Amino acid sequence: MNDADLGASKPVPKPEPTESEIKEWRARNFTVKHSTVVACGHRLEAGHFPKHANCWDCWYAMFETSPDGVASVHDLLMKEGSKAVAAMHGKKFLAAFGKYLRNKLLLQASPEVQAASGLEPTIEGAVLDIGAERMEAKLGLR
Numbered sequence: 001m002n003d004a005d006l007g008a009s010k011p012v013p014k015p016e017p018t019e020s021e022i023k024e025w026r027a028r029n030f031t032v033k034h035s036t037v038v039a040c041g042h043r044l045e046a047g048h049f050p051k052h053a054n055c056w057d058c059w060y061a062m063f064e065t066s067p068d069g070v071a072s073v074h075d076l077l078m079k080e081g082s083k084a085v086a087a088m089h090g091k092k093f094l095a096a097f098g099k100y101l102r103n104k105l106l107l108q109a110s111p112e113v114q115a116a117s118g119l120e121p122t123i124e125g126a127v128l129d130i131g132a133e134r135m136e137a138k139l140g141l142r
């Protein structure tokens with residue numbers, strides 16, 4: 001005689017979400033935006049140094065996407081020198097930043113300078129070039 005009740009919608013108490021369900025939901029909705037570096041397929045977290053510290057593509061992508069950061073590091077470099085940048089951000093950062101700056105400068109340089117400088121500058125060469133740039137700035141050549 002209880003057949004009539006079968007189709008009725010009884011309020012079913014919702015099961016409490018498990019911890020893993022909550023975590024999954026959080027991950028789906030609140031994860032900081034990650035972007036993938038096209039050149040190497042690594043993921044880059046906004047506002048963080050690359051996890052793959054030896055991957056030039058990651059560094060390049062990070063510098064390209066944070067012009068403000070590049071400007072402030074460049075400022076520090078011009079005022080305090082490369083040692084201050086290394087002390088603050090590490091030697092790997094300095095090396096990558098030097099290479100990035102050099103690439104940028106080369107893009108703006110004349111074809112003759114680009115040809116003379118070679119395609120793959122060494123780290124030492126990059127740091128030396130930064131020194132030269134600072135010297136030029138002091139001499140008012142720029």
Ligand SMILES: [Zn+2]
Nearest residue numbers: 040042055058
């Ligand atoms: Zn990478």
